[in-house]
Amino acid sequence: MPPQLLPASAAAFAPRASSVNVVLGSKVEPWLTQTLKRTSQIKRPLNSVPQHQRCLIETLSSTNAIWNLTSIMLPKAPDSELRKDSNPLTEAFSNFQLVHIEAYIVHVDMVLQNDIAFKLTPDSIEALIDYHEGIHCVDIAASTYNWLEKELQVKKLHEEFIQAINKFVYRTNAIALEGLEADRAGELLHGKSEEVKNKIMNLFHPLLPPLQRS
Incomplete structure (x- = not known):
């Protein structure tokens, strides 16, 4: 069965909708009832x-x-600017930061696909774009030889990343709603955060220079 179309709020650069699209079946699973009773701020x-x-x-x-x-450990600066220290722990604390990737739910489908869809928050998108431009692009440029259109290629990679991270939607089984907390925030359970991290890191592409002629 092909994936169900997502609402307009899931599109790239779209603002968060005032209401989440929720489709439930004719019967509610007990785990969902328990989750809502546990987290609902108003008893109903x-x-x-x-x-x-x-x-x-x-x-x-x-x-x-x-x-x-998910949370992703990223360097604070390009490789050439990272601090060198004889103590690996000190070096790690000085050079790396843990970036928390946050999102909100745009769609719940418990009829056709039994899944939910997440879209990254503007703050998380901005943080990843800043890292891509200021660190990832600098590092991949420094690690390859120069050619005529190298700068244009790096710029193109960054523009493609901006599009990709804004389009990024993570879909997973609806059982993830069990991660809801009383303050209406949530956290992915069952090891799904690692899957999200891998999907996001796969958007960071290498710079592929043209083959040098011998």
Whole structure:
């Protein structure tokens, strides 16, 4: 079955919608009822599908409903500027930072695909774009020889990354909603954060110079 189309709020550069698109089936899974009862700030009856749907929409549409998808250890500066130290621990603390990648839910489908879709927050997108431009592009340029269109190629890679990270949507099984917390924030469980990290890091492409003629 092909993936279901996502709402307009999932598109690249689209702002966050005021309401999350939630589609539930004719029967609600017990784990979802338990999750909503555990995290709902207002005690309410959850005896029907519409009641679950309203509660879930309200919870996920809150501005506080920001999920920590993963955390990525990234260098603070280009390789040529990193501090060298005889103590590996000191060197690591000086040169690397843990960047938390946050997102919000744009879509819940528990009928066709039984999945949910996350879109990165503007702050996370901006942090990754800044890293790509100021560190990743500098490093890949420094590690390759010079050729006529090298600077244009680096610029093109960065522009492609901007598009890709803004288009990035992470889809996973709806059971991930179990990661909801009482403050309406959430965290991915079952090792899914590693999957997100790998998908994001795969967007950082190498610079491929033309083959040198002998």
